[in-house]
Amino acid sequence: MADRAQPVISPVSGRPGLGAAAMVAVLILGPLLAVFLRAEAGAGLVRADWAAIRFTVWQAVLSAVISVVLAVPVARALARRRFAGRSVLITLLGAPFILPVIVAVLGLLAVFGRNGWISQGLGLMGLPPVQVYGLHGVVLAHVFFNLPLATRLILQGWQDIPAEHFRLAAQLGAGSRVIWRLIERPMLARVVPGALAVIFAICLTSFAVALTLGGGPRATTIELAIYQAFTFDFDLGRAALLSVVQIALTLGAALIALRVASGDGLGAGLDRPVQRWDAAGRGARILDSTLIVAAGLFLLLPMLAIVAEGVPGLLRLPASVGRAALVSLGVALGSTAVMLLVALPMALAIAAGRGSVELAGLLGLAVSPLVIGTGLFLIVNPIADPFALALPVTAGVNAVMGLPFALRILVPAAREVLSVQGRLALSLNMRGLTFLRLVILPRMRPQIGFAAGLVAALSMGDLGVIALFAETDVATLPLQIYRLMGAYQMQAASGAGLLLLALSVGLFWVLDRGGRWHVAA
Amino acid sequence: MKYLTFAAGVFCATGLAAQTPELTVYTYDSFVSEWGPGPQIEKAFEAECGCDLKFVSAGDGASLLARLKLEGARSDADVVLGLDTNLMASAEDSGLFTPSEVDVEYDLPVAWESDTFVPYDWGYFAFIHNKGVTPPQDFLELAKSDMKILIQDPRSSTPGLGLLMWVKAAYGEDAAQVWADLADNIVTVTKGWSEAYGLFLDGEADMVLSYTTSPAYHIIAEDDDTKEAAAFDEGHYMQVEVAAKLAASDQPELAEQFLQFMVTDAFQSVIPTTNWMYPSVIPGDGLPEGFEGLVEPRKSLLLPPAEVQAARDEALNEWLTALSQ
Structure with a gap:
């Protein structure tokens, strides 16, 4: 993009962003280094590790491409249509992304499993059950998790196109095809590579989902190999090496995405509600409705299964689940605050042309929680009791892991604001905090709300590093769900899973709506 | 002050x-x-x-x-x-x-x-099934049947590793072949016990790897006697x-x-x-009610700790090879 070639003259300094990026890099690479230093000379990567790397990359590529390819028409349909309950639907569609893995897998299999709803339906017709386990199962699950994220990121791109463009297009008599070529495709060229890179990175670190849906050790991912190296073989060097492979793959994908993403800014508008004259035809309406219903069914049926399984369990919830829910809320809000403090300056620095900051942001996705947890443990252990720091560390790590998503959401908006309002602000000699307060925060409120909601919800649902540090009486809700399952209390666990789903979606909704309050988007 | x-x-x-x-x-x-x-x-x-x-x-x-x-x-x-x-x-x-x-x-x-x-x-590792299902007598019969099982990954789960040692202790040199024959019975392999047991309760498979004592939980805590452990003739690994x-x-x-x-x-x-x-030491007033009806294996299998390490690595390779075909 043009502003990469020639640095944008920005009213805000890029330095706080660079500082934040450096901090993030230290927080992630420091623990990795600690693990390396502690490792004894090992055998390096073994043959099985290379097989794991190949499988991991292959399934991540498939998952990312399919998620994004499906997300484009769904996002377009959502962008073109206005209907009652649209914003609720958009929020609900995002739910799979923020669920703890174990809850989501059980929900997914309640629909697609051998004894799932679809198989039962097929059984009534005398047909064999669905064969869900295998590479296609892994991809199905990853698309289930990531289609919502891809849809939201791409939908955001659509919503960033000023309404005036469509108005002008309608005046000039441009049909769907011309609008696609002149307005929508250039927008996608900017948004899609980033979405692909983020989803590829998420799927790189998959473990339990890939193994369970993959049907066996064929579906061994790098993350499982790290787990094995660490707990089964106690080979720290190999665990750290594998972690480096994960980071290299993520950064490689990010560099490609940054290079490929192209196109100029979309220009400014007056924030009028978008109206699409070109999509008024019957064919377009039917197409869009079909897409929205199909995506809705795919994403919401497993949610419905979780609700159906969870309701009876709600009555059996022990008091500790309530306490854990409060702890989780605290951790989620804490990590959201930390994330915003780090992400905003970073987003502004990236928008001002410092692309390297984006790479630091992606590190959070690339590093295995097991390795970062172990490394932090090695660093903290000699100076303080790691258990006393369990919650702050969890909040901090969750913030860093949510950073890549936040940046994907914030950066395009920050670019827009700087390119549109930057020169005016400079001519008024408005800089630094004043510019931040008067221009950036109000202009970027929807994106800040969305990013905050996403990270808060992710943090709620993530088991994260707490499992490595947990003390008996401090538990987050995901950890408590695992404990309930470990104690055969599957029904109560389903109830707690439902509670977590409701809290995460609620938290997301409140923050996301907060950002869009009084904004007709 | x-x-x-x-x-x-x-x-x-x-x-x-x-x-x-x-x-x-x-x-x-x-x-x-x-x-x-x-x-x-x-x-x-x-x-x-x-x-x-x-x-x-x-x-x-x-x-x-x-x-x-x-x-x-x-x-x-x-x-x-x-x-x-x-x-x-x-x-x-x-x-x-x-x-x-x-x-x-x-x-x-x-x-x-x-x-x-x-x-x-x-405890003894065992496959748990619902009442009314006729379980196989041993691994060979299981492999020949079209029964579907859920197991855990030995690299990330204790019962998963237990099953690996079970087959190794029972079949030694032939363990690799047993795994190859079992491959089409395995619905999936999970990270831990909880995932597998949860999927079993949701009806994803006929049997799940757990312990002979699992039915006692359902009997005592849930008043549910529909879960049973299958007794295998080879004996059960401990x-x-x-x-x-x-x-x-x-x-x-x-x-x-x-x-x-x-x-x-x-x-x-x-x-x-x-x-x-x-x-490990039965208390003065014995085992709680609900434990008396549990399956008692004919034979207890347990590799001596010193042999575990070597057997474990060999068995893991066999397992990976057989199930990655």
């Missing part, structure tokens, strides 16, 4: 700490959860030791040992509770543990020889869970006292209905 109160407070607090010594026990997560044995055992032991018993949880058994190796001699742990027979040799080699003086008659199906590791409970004293403990007497306490009724009577395993 404020400072004085503060100073007095600090003084009293340190004085108190000196009076009640603290015993730190590292264990796995499900042991300390409110449904596990931890809370009751903490109460019972604190009543007799005049100390503060602190449980610290670290994932599962394998993560426990990894954690202790990471911490080395600097560890706060006085006792580790929750290693098993598959981890014993590797734990012994680490040199982190020291022998105890516990000397009792264990109610174990095998002779117990280690004096470093004190067994506190045990898991014996053990505890040990750390050599670097700063509370060696207290640690010894805890290990002694572990084999008394106060500890052992808590185990069956919280950890859902057999106690």
Whole structure:
């Protein structure tokens, strides 16, 4: 993009962003280094590790491409249509992304499993059950998790196109095809590579989902190999090496995405509600409705299964689940605050042309929680009791892991604001905090709300590093769900899973709506 | 004045700490959860030791040992509770543990020889199925049938590793072939026990790898007698869970006292209905109702700890090869 070639003259300094990026890099690479230093000379990567790397990359590529390819028409349909309950639907569609893995897998299999709803339906017709386990199962699950994220990121791109463009297009008599070529495709060229890179990175670190849906050790991912190296073989060097492979793959994908993403800014508008004259035809309406219903069914049926399984369990919830829910809320809000403090300056620095900051942001996705947890443990252990720091560390790590998503959401908006309002602000000699307060925060409120909601919800649902540090009486809700399952209390666990789903979606909704309050988007 | 109160407070607090010594026990997560044995055992032991018993949880058994190796001699742990027979040799080699003086008659199906590791409970691995399903008699019949099973990954789960050793102990050289024949019966392999058991309860497979004691949970806690363990003719592989004293403990007497306490009724009577395993010393008033009808294997299989390491790596390779075709 043009502003990469020639640095944008920005009213805000890029330095706080660079500082934040450096901090993030230290927080992630420091623990990795600690693990390396502690490792004894090992055998390096073994043959099985290379097989794991190949499988991991292959399934991540498939998952990312399919998620994004499906997300484009769904996002377009959502962008073109206005209907009652649209914003609720958009929020609900995002739910799979923020669920703890174990809850989501059980929900997914309640629909697609051998004894799932679809198989039962097929059984009534005398047909064999669905064969869900295998590479296609892994991809199905990853698309289930990531289609919502891809849809939201791409939908955001659509919503960033000023309404005036469509108005002008309608005046000039441009049909769907011309609008696609002149307005929508250039927008996608900017948004899609980033979405692909983020989803590829998420799927790189998959473990339990890939193994369970993959049907066996064929579906061994790098993350499982790290787990094995660490707990089964106690080979720290190999665990750290594998972690480096994960980071290299993520950064490689990010560099490609940054290079490929192209196109100029979309220009400014007056924030009028978008109206699409070109999509008024019957064919377009039917197409869009079909897409929205199909995506809705795919994403919401497993949610419905979780609700159906969870309701009876709600009555059996022990008091500790309530306490854990409060702890989780605290951790989620804490990590959201930390994330915003780090992400905003970073987003502004990236928008001002410092692309390297984006790479630091992606590190959070690339590093295995097991390795970062172990490394932090090695660093903290000699100076303080790691258990006393369990919650702050969890909040901090969750913030860093949510950073890549936040940046994907914030950066395009920050670019827009700087390119549109930057020169005016400079001519008024408005800089630094004043510019931040008067221009950036109000202009970027929807994106800040969305990013905050996403990270808060992710943090709620993530088991994260707490499992490595947990003390008996401090538990987050995901950890408590695992404990309930470990104690055969599957029904109560389903109830707690439902509670977590409701809290995460609620938290997301409140923050996301907060950002869009009084904004007709 | 404020400072004085503060100073007095600090003084009293340190004085108190000196009076009640603290015993730190590292264990796995499900042991300390409110449904596990931890809370009751903490109460019972604190009543007799005049100390503060602190449980610290670290994932599962394998993560426990990894954690202790990471911490080395600097560890706060006085006792580790929750290693098993598959981890014993590797734990012994680490040199982190020291022998105890516990000397009792264990109610174990095998002779117990280690004096470093004190067994506190045990169980048999088994496949659990619903009543009404006719289970296979052994692995060979299972492999020939079209029954579907759920198992755990040996690289990330204790029962998963147990199954690997089970097939190896029962079939030795032929284990690889048995796995190849079983491949089409395996619905999927999960990371841990919880995922597999949850999927089984949702009807994803006919049988799930768990313990012969699993039906006791359903009978006692849920009044549900529809879950049964399949008895296999080859015999069943055992898991014996053990505890040990750390050599670097700063509370060696207290640690010894805890290990002694572990084999008394106060500890052992808590185990069956919280950890859902057999106690290693049957308490005075016997096993709880619901345990009497459980499957009792004809033969108990257990590889000697010293052979586990070599057998484990070979068996894992066979397993990976057979299931990755």
